[in-house]
Amino acid sequence: MRSDKKTDIKPSIMLNHKNAIYRLSQITDLPVMSVAEDICNHGIQQKKVITYLSRNFVTNLRLNNTVFIGDSKRNRYNRRLAAGATGRVSIRFKKEDYNNIYELATALGGCTPSLACALLLEASMQDPDIINDFAKRYMDEHVSEEKMKELKKVLKFINTNNPYQEELSWSYLLSHLFEEVRVGAEKIQDTVSTFVVNSWKK
Incomplete structure (x- = not known):
C-alpha cells in the first residue's frame, strides 16, 4: 500500500458554506477538493475553532500542546446544530490529516468522520x-x-x-x-x- 495514499471523506455541509468553497475554488483556479482540504487542515490547528467545537466533546481531545476537555455526560453528537439545505463536497486527506479528523470524531462521541469533517469545515469557514x-x-x-x-x-x-x-x-x-x-x-x-x-x- 502506498504511504502517500489519501482517504476520501464526503461531508455534507450547509449550502452557503459549500457555495463559498466553490467560489474560492473559482477565484484561485484550485480544485474544490484542494480548497476544502486546505481549510480543514488549517482549521483543526486553530485553537478557537476547536474550542468552539469542544462544546460538544464527550471525550478529551489533545491537539499539539492543548487538551480540550470533554464531558462524558453529553450524548454522542449525531445531529446537525442547524437545519437547512446541505450539499456534499469531496475531500481527500493524507493519513496524518485523516487521523486528526478521526480523533475529532472520537471526541464528539464516536460520530462518523464525515460528520466531524463537516463540523470542522463549517467552523473553519466561519473564521475570517x-x-x-x-x-x-x-x-x-x-x-x-x-x-x-x-x-x-x-x-x-x-x-x-x-x-x-x-x-x-x-x-x-x-x-x-x-x-x-x-x-x-x-x-x-x-x-x-x-x-x-x-x-x-x-
Missing part, C-alpha cells in the same frame, strides 16, 4: 482569519515578491486612511481582483499591477 490566511498564502504563491510588497503597502495605506470600521482583508482583495479578471484581464497577476497603479493614483 482562516479564510484571510488562505487568500494571503495563495497571493504569496502566485504573485511576484515585488508586487506583493506593493500590495502590502497599498493595503496598509488603505486601512490606515479608511474612515470606516472594517479593514480591507486579503480575502476581500483576492475576490476584488478576481472580479477584474472576469471583466477583461487574463489572470490575477495582470490585475495586481493595475490595482497597485490605480490605488496610488487615488
Whole structure:
C-alpha cells in the first residue's frame, strides 16, 4: 500500500458554506477538493475553532500542546446544530490529516468522520482569519515578491486612511481582483499591477 495514499471523506455541509468553497475554488483556479482540504487542515490547528467545537466533546481531545476537555455526560453528537439545505463536497486527506479528523470524531462521541469533517469545515469557514490566511498564502504563491510588497503597502495605506470600521482583508482583495479578471484581464497577476497603479493614483 502506498504511504502517500489519501482517504476520501464526503461531508455534507450547509449550502452557503459549500457555495463559498466553490467560489474560492473559482477565484484561485484550485480544485474544490484542494480548497476544502486546505481549510480543514488549517482549521483543526486553530485553537478557537476547536474550542468552539469542544462544546460538544464527550471525550478529551489533545491537539499539539492543548487538551480540550470533554464531558462524558453529553450524548454522542449525531445531529446537525442547524437545519437547512446541505450539499456534499469531496475531500481527500493524507493519513496524518485523516487521523486528526478521526480523533475529532472520537471526541464528539464516536460520530462518523464525515460528520466531524463537516463540523470542522463549517467552523473553519466561519473564521475570517482562516479564510484571510488562505487568500494571503495563495497571493504569496502566485504573485511576484515585488508586487506583493506593493500590495502590502497599498493595503496598509488603505486601512490606515479608511474612515470606516472594517479593514480591507486579503480575502476581500483576492475576490476584488478576481472580479477584474472576469471583466477583461487574463489572470490575477495582470490585475495586481493595475490595482497597485490605480490605488496610488487615488
